[in-house]
Amino acid sequence: MHNIFRPMKINKMIISNRFIRSATMDNLGKEGMVTDKQIELYRKLSEGDIGLIISHGLFPTLEGQSSKGQLGVHTDETIASLNKLVNAVHENGGKIAAQILHGGFWVRPEVAGFQPIGPSAVYIKETGQQVRELASDEIHELVDSFVQASRRIIEAGFDAVQLHAAHGWLLSAFLSPVMNKRTDEWGGSPAKRARLLYEICKGIRDAAGPEYPILVKLGLQDYHEGGKSLSEGIEVAKIIESASVDAIEISGGIEKERGYHIRLNCTQPYYLQECSMARKALSLPLILVGGMRRLQDMQSVLDEGIADAISMCRPFIRDPLIVRKFREGTTDYSDCNSCNLCLEQSRKGNIRCMLS
Numbered sequence: 596m597h598n599i600f601r602p603m604k605i606n607k608m609i610i611s612n613r614f615i616r617s618a619t620m621d622n623l624g625k626e627g628m629v630t631d632k633q634i635e636l637y638r639k640l641s642e643g644d645i646g647l648i649i650s651h652g653l654f655p656t657l658e659g660q661s662s663k664g665q666l667g668v669h670t671d672e673t674i675a676s677l678n679k680l681v682n683a684v685h686e687n688g689g690k691i692a693a694q695i696l697h698g699g700f701w702v703r704p705e706v707a708g709f710q711p712i713g714p715s716a717v718y719i720k721e722t723g724q725q726v727r728e729l730a731s732d733e734i735h736e737l738v739d740s741f742v743q744a745s746r747r748i749i750e751a752g753f754d755a756v757q758l759h760a761a762h763g764w765l766l767s768a769f770l771s772p773v774m775n776k777r778t779d780e781w782g783g784s785p786a787k788r789a790r791l792l793y794e795i796c797k798g799i800r801d802a803a804g805p806e807y808p809i810l811v812k813l814g815l816q817d818y819h820e821g822g823k824s825l826s827e828g829i830e831v832a833k834i835i836e837s838a839s840v841d842a843i844e845i846s847g848g849i850e851k852e853r854g855y856h857i858r859l860n861c862t863q864p865y866y867l868q869e870c871s872m873a874r875k876a877l878s879l880p881l882i883l884v885g886g887m888r889r890l891q892d893m894q895s896v897l898d899e900g901i902a903d904a905i906s907m908c909r910p911f912i913r914d915p916l917i918v919r920k921f922r923e924g925t926t927d928y929s930d931c932n933s934c935n936l937c938l939e940q941s942r943k944g945n946i947r948c949m950l951s
């Protein structure tokens with residue numbers, strides 16, 4: 596029997612138990628900087644005995660900003676601001692990672708002030724935007740932007756960094772054959788499509804040193820006709836494992852499509868198959884997200900060796916103290932029913948659970 600409340604080591608970082616708060620966009624930032632409401636939110640989360648809290652996705656360049664309330668890590672001025680989030684969590688003995696999220700295809704000019712960018716030029720029906728194809732030298736510059744962003748994350752005091760490479764955002768768009776049609780060194784075979792992610796992981800590792808924890812949230816398959824298959828996703832996972840990534844959070848799907856990662860009304864773990872396949876191919880720690888609601892299910896995932904830690908998002912919007920309640924034995928499930936109304940609230944900058 597695996598004890599879900601046992602500490603876990605991810606490179607030099609030791610987290611107190613196997614529960615992780617998955618990255619959650621709160622849209623509470625102002626002009627890319629941390630607000631008092633966010634400090635309050637993170638303080639509350641840190642009172643709940645969560646092993647590791649992952650911040651919402653921070654934009655590494657202005658071109659990557661996908662919503663008005665998103666926090667940035669694009670300049671050195673953000674360091675002192677981000678440090679306030681770190682302090683709010685550290686003061687209660689918690690650990691916090693920063694996620695880097697470049698919006699890519701999903702960026703809207705009225706938010707970012709830029710045309711969306713991606714591996715290939717394409718028209719996006721949902722947003723009515725024409726995506727601009729990145730030139731090869733711009734992709735090299737992007738690698739450097741991510742490395743600089745992680746330097747700022749380290750200087751701000753975060754315990755770890757996580758790269759968002761899932762759901763169709765920029766890094767995962769490069770991984771996907773439906774979004775990446777390039778024929779140069781950044782497209783074609785799975786290894787070439789994974790090159791951007793690999794170079795960023797390696798760049799961060801070289802800059803951060805061998806001990807700093809680097810995590811990746813990876814979409815293992817696209818659930819889209821002609822999209823990245825599970826076997827290709829696992830190939831990508833192996834490639835980034837070879838770039839000394841310390842843990843992978845398993846996710847999947849493209850925003851708003853079949854296999855959507857914020858699955859409506861789903862209260863069962865839904866990436867079990869992907870994670871089990873990945874487990875057989877990889878030796879680094881795996882984190883499973885999506886539909887975790889019952890303590891018994893989470894315990895089974897660990898007992899069966901499918902993953903090493905459990906990640907949740909919506910249950911913490913419902914109740915930031917749910918892990919503490921699990922530990923104290925006052926409940927053994929989250930009553931979040933995955934209605935997704937919190938998502939709408941987040942878009943309005945008023946993130947909260949709408950269940951009574």
Ligand SMILES: Cc1cc2nc3c(=O)[nH]c(=O)nc-3n(C[C@H](O)[C@H](O)[C@H](O)COP(=O)(O)O)c2cc1C
Nearest residue numbers: 617618619620651652857885886907908909938941
């Ligand atoms: C309001 C909201 C905001 C989210 N923001 C992010 C984000 O910034 N980065 C990310 O990787 N995933 C984000 N997600 C996805 C979650 O991290 C998680 O992968 C997904 O909700 C499935 O987990 P759950 O069933 O525990 O909610 C968000 C989800 C919700 C509901």
